[in-house]
Amino acid sequence: MTQTTVPKAVKTVTGGSAKRWRVPRHVIVFLAPAVIIYTAFMVYPLLDSLRLSLLSDEGVFVGLENIRELFPGGNLSNTFFNALGNNFMFFAFHFFVQNPMGLLIAVLLTQPGLRGQGIYRTLIFAPTLLSVVIVGFIWQLILSPLWGIIETPLLGKTATALPTLSLMSVWQYLGIPMMFFYATLVGIPEELLEAARVDGASGWKIFWKITFPLMLPMIGIISIITYIANLNAFDLIYSVQGALAGPEFSTDIMGTLFYRSFFGQQLQIGSTAVGATVATAMFVVILIGVLVYLFGFQRRVTTYEL
Amino acid sequence: MKRVKWATVLLAFAMVVAACGGDDDDAATTTAGDAGGTETTAAAGVTGELVIESWRNDDLAIWEDSLIPAFEAANPGITVTFSPTAPAEYNAVLSTRLEGGTAGDLITCRPFDASLELFDQGHLASLNDLGGMANFGDVAKSAWITDDGSDVFCVPMASVIHGFIYNADIFDELGLSEPTTEDEFYAVLDAVAADGNYEGLAMGSADQWEAATMGFQNIGPNYWAGEEGRNALIDGSQKLTDAAYVDTLASLAQWADYMPNGYEAITYPDSQNLFTLGRAAIYPSGSWEIGLFNEQADFAMGAFSPPVKSAGDTCYISDHTDIALGMNAASANADAAKVFLDWVASPEFSSLYANALPGFFSLANEPVSLDDPLAQEFVSWRGECESTIRNSYQILSRGEPNLENEMWAVSASVLNGTLTPADAAQRLQDGLDSWYTP
Numbered sequence: 050m051t052q053t054t055v056p057k058a059v060k061t062v063t064g065g066s067a068k069r070w071r072v073p074r075h076v077i078v079f080l081a082p083a084v085i086i087y088t089a090f091m092v093y094p095l096l097d098s099l100r101l102s103l104l105s106d107e108g109v110f111v112g113l114e115n116i117r118e119l120f121p122g123g124n125l126s127n128t129f130f131n132a133l134g135n136n137f138m139f140f141a142f143h144f145f146v147q148n149p150m151g152l153l154i155a156v157l158l159t160q161p162g163l164r165g166q167g168i169y170r171t172l173i174f175a176p177t178l179l180s181v182v183i184v185g186f187i188w189q190l191i192l193s194p195l196w197g198i199i200e201t202p203l204l205g206k207t208a209t210a211l212p213t214l215s216l217m218s219v220w221q222y223l224g225i226p227m228m229f230f231y232a233t234l235v236g237i238p239e240e241l242l243e244a245a246r247v248d249g250a251s252g253w254k255i256f257w258k259i260t261f262p263l264m265l266p267m268i269g270i271i272s273i274i275t276y277i278a279n280l281n282a283f284d285l286i287y288s289v290q291g292a293l294a295g296p297e298f299s300t301d302i303m304g305t306l307f308y309r310s311f312f313g314q315q316l317q318i319g320s321t322a323v324g325a326t327v328a329t330a331m332f333v334v335i336l337i338g339v340l341v342y343l344f345g346f347q348r349r350v351t352t353y354e355l
Numbered sequence: 356m357k358r359v360k361w362a363t364v365l366l367a368f369a370m371v372v373a374a375c376g377g378d379d380d381d382a383a384t385t386t387a388g389d390a391g392g393t394e395t396t397a398a399a400g401v402t403g404e405l406v407i408e409s410w411r412n413d414d415l416a417i418w419e420d421s422l423i424p425a426f427e428a429a430n431p432g433i434t435v436t437f438s439p440t441a442p443a444e445y446n447a448v449l450s451t452r453l454e455g456g457t458a459g460d461l462i463t464c465r466p467f468d469a470s471l472e473l474f475d476q477g478h479l480a481s482l483n484d485l486g487g488m489a490n491f492g493d494v495a496k497s498a499w500i501t502d503d504g505s506d507v508f509c510v511p512m513a514s515v516i517h518g519f520i521y522n523a524d525i526f527d528e529l530g531l532s533e534p535t536t537e538d539e540f541y542a543v544l545d546a547v548a549a550d551g552n553y554e555g556l557a558m559g560s561a562d563q564w565e566a567a568t569m570g571f572q573n574i575g576p577n578y579w580a581g582e583e584g585r586n587a588l589i590d591g592s593q594k595l596t597d598a599a600y601v602d603t604l605a606s607l608a609q610w611a612d613y614m615p616n617g618y619e620a621i622t623y624p625d626s627q628n629l630f631t632l633g634r635a636a637i638y639p640s641g642s643w644e645i646g647l648f649n650e651q652a653d654f655a656m657g658a659f660s661p662p663v664k665s666a667g668d669t670c671y672i673s674d675h676t677d678i679a680l681g682m683n684a685a686s687a688n689a690d691a692a693k694v695f696l697d698w699v700a701s702p703e704f705s706s707l708y709a710n711a712l713p714g715f716f717s718l719a720n721e722p723v724s725l726d727d728p729l730a731q732e733f734v735s736w737r738g739e740c741e742s743t744i745r746n747s748y749q750i751l752s753r754g755e756p757n758l759e760n761e762m763w764a765v766s767a768s769v770l771n772g773t774l775t776p777a778d779a780a781q782r783l784q785d786g787l788d789s790w791y792t793p
Contacts, residue, residue, distance in 0.1 A: 065657075071482070075704070105491070123789070124755055124756070128756070185428070187391060189622070191618065193617075193623055193625065194615070194616050194617020194620055194621060195615060195617070195625050195629060196625070200616055200617055201617065202561075202617035202618070202620030203620065204561065204619075204620040205559075205560065205561050205617065205618070205619025205620030205621070205771065206619055206771070207771075211638065234729070235572060251360065253550075255392065271439075277633035291562060291563070293563055293760060293763055293764065295561065295562075295563045295763075295764065295767060296560070296561075296563070296619065296764075296767055296771060296773070297764055297767070297768050297773065297774075298764060309760075313446075314468070314757070314760060316747065316748060316752035316757060316758075316759040317752065317755075317757040317760055318468060318469065318753075318758065323755070
């Protein structure tokens with residue numbers, strides 16, 4: 050079989066005829082599983098939810114009518130912007146607390162002469178492996194005014210509930226940026242740092258002038274990953290506060306709003322139209338963020354060959 | 356040490372075996388007894404195999420061991436299979452099966468709009484001509500009837516009654532008695548607070564639904580005169596900003612003083628534990644807790660109905676319709692299904708079901724004798740008070756913002772002190788006005 054096809058292919062190439070170029074069969078075979086699975090489970094559902102957001106619940110085409118409900122004047126506007134705002138707050142905690150702390154810990158871990166490095170690394174990374182339900186449950190008990198260690202109902206007040214939940218999530222996922230930063234730091238050649246030290250640069254100066262610029266591409270990647278993950282977040286809020294994201298919707302994010310609208314909640318009957326609309330809005334918000342990252346940051350940042 | 360461990364394991368094993376054995380014996384004797392008593396009701400000549408769709412997978416054993424055998428003994432020729440789905444998936448699975456024509460003959464009905472939608476789509480048959488329907492009053496049927504009242508499509512099976520369960524040992528210790536008026540209610544709570552050893556109310560607002568369901572909907576009917584107020588909201592002659600609703604919320608707001616420290620973050624399981632551990636005097640709740648509390652609490656319990664404004668006032672209770680059974684309109688065994696539904700409407704079924712699940716009360720007009728004293732106490736209020744259902748369940752929660760969700764949120768905020776009762780009522784009404792015209 051192969052013996053007959055190979056000479057043919059060679060012939061077309063060498064002959065330089067107008068015959069179209071044939072994709073080698075092994076490329077198709079190797080690409081097929083990924084393309085098929087990705088199309089069936091990612092591309093098709095995404096396109097279909099975009100389509101559903103243009104239809105009413107009865108399947109009638111309504112154009113942008115559903116989307117308009119999300120904007121001022123629409124029925125869902127307050128709920129949607131509350132969720133969007135909370136979602137950005139949730140992201141801000143990760144961006145300004147989780148990632149800098151991950152960087153700090155990674156830098157500390159790479160300090161020469163630190164004992165028990167592996168132990169610290171493992172311990173800090175360990176919570177990442179836990180189920181969100183377990184993390185939520187443990188923290189809920191720790192913070193419970195009845196059985197826990199503090200009397201203040203942090204999860205029960207509108208002002209403190211969202212920061213508390215964000216910090217729980219930061220606690221859990223701190224290990225991920227730390228690992229990435231750690232890997233990058235380890236990759237920075239010792240000669241560069243040594244040369245700077247010989248030239249009399251302080252530790253602080255070495256970090257800001259040498260280490261940090263070298264890490265900037267990684268910081269960018271971590272930031273965009275955090276952004277995407279946080280805007281898609283749902284599980285922690287749902288497992289701790291329920292689908293109504295109390296108190297007073299103060300912890301409602303787009304994931305919980307989507308869940309309520311699509312699947313329904315108690316007496317609220319689920320609506321595919323509203324659910325798909327919220328999902329589309331999430332997609333657009335994430336897309337805008339990714340584009341800003343791509344054109345505003347990734348194309349400008351300098352990467353150094355080491 | 357090792358020996359002790361093994362002994363524990365063996366002991367536990369022995370207890371499990373003993374418990375299982377005990378259950379089986381009980382079930383067997385009830386079945387035999389009931390079957391003997393009901394042979395006269397057999398409908399001759401109808402045969403068929405029936406499948407029941409349900410979300411109550413907890414009740415599988417009750418159906419298989421006592422309910423179905425009792426029916427089959429009285430109706431030879433008809434066989435019944437109980438085929439439950441997980442509660443969270445039930446609505447989705449059921450509608451898929453109905454669309455695809457693979458659903459069972461008998462459909463367990465959720466209250467109100469979920470079932471109404473199935474009826475409107477033609478999946479549930481009208482049961483207007485079912486003889487057994489005469490056993491139910493209007494309130495019982497209200498959850499499974501079209502808006503204009505022309506078609507009823509499910510046989511009511513059970514309701515849950517709201518009220519307050521209390522720790523009788525604490526009441527004895529402090530010399531307290533069951534309150535009947537609001538003043539007495541707060542006097543009892545003040546006495547518990549003065550003693551200082553126990554929490555007054557085992558309740559939190561973290562899960563929100565407790566504030567609405569066990570708070571607002573529990574005491575509210577006394578303010579809005581039960582059915583009268585509920586219907587007035589639907590026809591628009593009352594607003595949620597009326598005194599009745601603001602006062603209910605204001606009364607709810609007072610509860611905060613008697614709730615445990617940090618109640619804003621106390622969840623539903625927290626408050627259940629607080630009560631069953633004997634650390635709180637009163638648990639605002641409903642009859643569905645009876646089964647669990649009987650198992651977990653090792654003190655005597657009593658129950659009182661929501662206190663009225665002044666002595667002698669008519670009392671109203673929330674006797675909430677929760678579960679019913681309807682017939683698949685496409686069923687090939689419609690005759691057999693009707694025989695079964697007639698049996699579900701009979702006093703015999705009511706008594707079997709209500710005793711197997713204490714706290715889930717029959718909705719039939721004819722009173723059922725219950726063995727559980729706490730359940731007896733709850734159901735006795737039906738004779739003393741007027742029954743109603745939760746006012747947000749019929750019609751008023753069809754739009755967005757959803758009234759039921761809003762009630763959860765504002766009731767919790769009123770308890771948390773972040774919203775005044777008047778503002779809360781205003782917000783409920785504004786939300787309702789934005790999509791509902793009477």
